[in-house]
Amino acid sequence: MSMQRKYIIALFNLSLCFTSYSLAQEEIKYERFSSFYDKMPNAKKGGVLHFQLSNDPKVMNPLLSDDSESNAVEGYLWMSLFSMDPENLSYLPGLATSYTISKDKKNYTFKLNELAKWQDETPVTSDDIKFTFDTLMNPKTHAAALRSYYEGISIKIIDKYSFAFIVQEPKFDTLNFLASFTPIQKKQFENSKDFNNDKGIMNPVGNSAYVMDKYLRSQKIVFKRNKNWWATNLSQYKSRYNPDEIILDIIPDPNLAYEKFLKGDIDQVSFNADQWNNKVIGIDKEKFGKSPSQRNLWALKLQNKSPKPYSFIAWNLKNPLFNDIKTRTALSHLVDYKKIIELVYFNLYTQSTSPFGSFTNNSAPDLRNKDKIITLDRSKALALLKEAGWQNDGSGVLFKIINGKKTPFEFTLDTNSNNTARMKIAQIVKESFKTAGIKVNIRSTEWNSFLDNINKRKFDALILAWTGSLFPNAKQIWDSNSEKDEGSNFIGYSNSKVDELIKKANTEFDNVKRNKLMQEMNRIIYAEQPYTFIAEVNYILEGLNSKISSSRWVAPYESGAASDMFYLEK
Incomplete structure (x- = not known):
């Protein structure tokens, strides 16, 4: 992926979230809508999956990541205040359970889930949120692009688990990027003298489904399941993040990644146009099925509503x-x-x-x-x-x-x-x-x-x-x-x-x-x-090993395979 970036952060539900936020004249309180994830059957936990990472990540920190590889790593380790349902685009609770927006759209109050914990079992609190915000807004922090979304905003701690963002000038997407706010742990960085180059930047302490077990530069990154993940029983997560271990094999050469996929060394890969045209539907056509029941490997080509690069x-x-x-x-x-x-x-x-x-x-x-x-x-x-x-x-x-x-x-x-x-x-x-x-x-x-x-x-x-x-x-x-x-x-x-x-x-x-x-x-x-x-x-082009099962391969607003839903049946 190119310089894809989370500052173009999450997406709105046009009918449920965005329009109601835009047109509301009264105080708005968060309402959870039904999600596809709620209806998913229980998925089997366990096993190991291998994915390709095209390059080494520059950083492992949600404030500093500005490239696709860093973002890929970030997705396994940190949670934001809210996430998005990629089917109907409604907000789903993440680190926060609720928000309230004042009538003038200048005060956004969030309530954290009191069960939320960092991987070291310490609680996620309002202090972490404020520390992250203050670090982001420090002009010395190398986060100019992300910081641009938060200009004219301040933060106020209400109590241990409640805080408010105060907005000088409300914008159409203010709720969007505030809900997508992703905190780092204050404890890890509060004594840092040079945040941009702190050793913790490449030694992440997260609060999500996985922890980083090993990073071998130019070789691989190994993530292991966070056995004490506080959110594992929430309905939107119960059938996601299923493997015990995820290995990102660092393979810059797309042709080498393709060959490793054919050999079964990588379980899922995104094809480029040349691979699709000349190999998948060309010289290697007989190696691919159109569904997991036809071949050991199968290929997927589709169009959906996701924004295109x-x-x-x-x-x-x-x-x-x-x-x-x-x-x-x-x-x-x-x-x-x-x-x-x-x-x-x-x-x-x-x-x-x-x-x-x-x-x-x-x-x-x-x-x-x-x-x-x-x-x-x-x-x-x-x-x-x-x-x-x-x-x-x-x-x-x-x-x-x-x-x-x-x-x-x-x-x-x-x-x-x-x-x-x-x-x-x-x-x-x-x-x-x-x-x-x-x-x-x-x-x-x-x-x-x-x-x-x-x-x-x-x-x-x-x-x-x-x-x-x-x-x-x-x-x-x-x-x-x-x-x-x-x-x-x-x-x-x-x-x-x-x-x-x-x-x-x-x-x-x-x-x-x-x-x-x-x-x-x-x-x-x-x-x-x-x-x-x-x-x-125009198209999403994916290759998958048939050993992978999933309740959904690609959602309407996902830009690639729904790897967070993969599980191994055997």
Whole structure:
């Protein structure tokens, strides 16, 4: 998974949670709705399951995790105040049992479950919540993206198990990210002099279904069942987190992971487009069934309502090569989207036109019209480059006078190693740009080093992907202030009109009105091309070993296999 992040945190139930929160004029008290989990039959406990982890996690801490691997680890170890039912999107109790929202939506009072405990058997209390919040809001903490959601919020302890978030300006998603708040243990970090580099960052003390037993860097992470997990008998957890042991085998190479899956060394894997097209339904077709009853291995392809990731080329707008709109638009017109979708994604993806889900109500539908969607158009690109001041001196590489200096149009295009799709995209881009007199140098870097370069802004351009959200908050990525402190606006995008629209959209509680604001934002961003939007995922592609049983393989709003429900029948 790309730089997928929990700041685009949980999802709302449009009919049950979101609308009632948006339109309510009176005090709101939490009401638990029926959940699919309540109806699940009891699952057998025990056994060991192996999953792939593409890279070593950067951290093991819910405040600092900003990559998919760290988030994957986090999911086994920590609980949030509330979780979401991935079928109807209603809130389910986690560490908290209830919340109350004041009439003016400025006071959110939560009550912790008094049974909630850390893995060392000490209770989870309001002190842990406040300590976590204070640590998050400390500007020295490397959590700028997550912190952006909590600006203008303070916390008040009421008693040992009750606390309140005080909100200066309520937003449409305030309840969402407050309910998703994930605390760390005060006891573990209260004497830390350097939280970001504390040894506890890689030695987690959690409060969820598993504890970390072993971490062998570049090899594996072993989780063992938390035998004293306080929530094991809650109805939403009774048939989940069933294996006694879960092993995350760290395998950066997707082809090696695929081979290990065929051999039975890994029990579940997410296929990329190339593997699906050329192997699963290609040369290895006879090895796969369409259900667990047909073969030892089976493959799943489906579409659901989950927000889909989108890939893009990000231009560093602080680099004078890319600070001109005409130049960026020209570059986008030099990308062969059709070739990428056909040869890299095998028509399992669709061209993207929005950071908010191209086919959702948050995105402008007119951008997909033939006269507005950006396509490969070399003539238009060359004309725009000329208008932007790029000249041809016969050397084969365009140049421009920048700050009084003759500057060739040459740059480095970064991506993470072992991502074959992005490497193929980079090669297609390089070849196409060369025909226009632009020299592209491709560089692939190990994942964590790649992320470090992004955070330190040490790149010219890069290929990456973000996940989507049903109810996106554009502040994290597109607000001018989100560039600060290694925030997610790593390209340095700044547009006062977009900043204004973000503020309006985030304080608009009417869905239809907010959608219109998001669409206007989409049009501005697409016109300025700070990203070259490439493609969106259409399908969930999963491989599973038939030894795994489950009451449900994928829920309507899950982005992959429901591994929390897996169990071993034998």
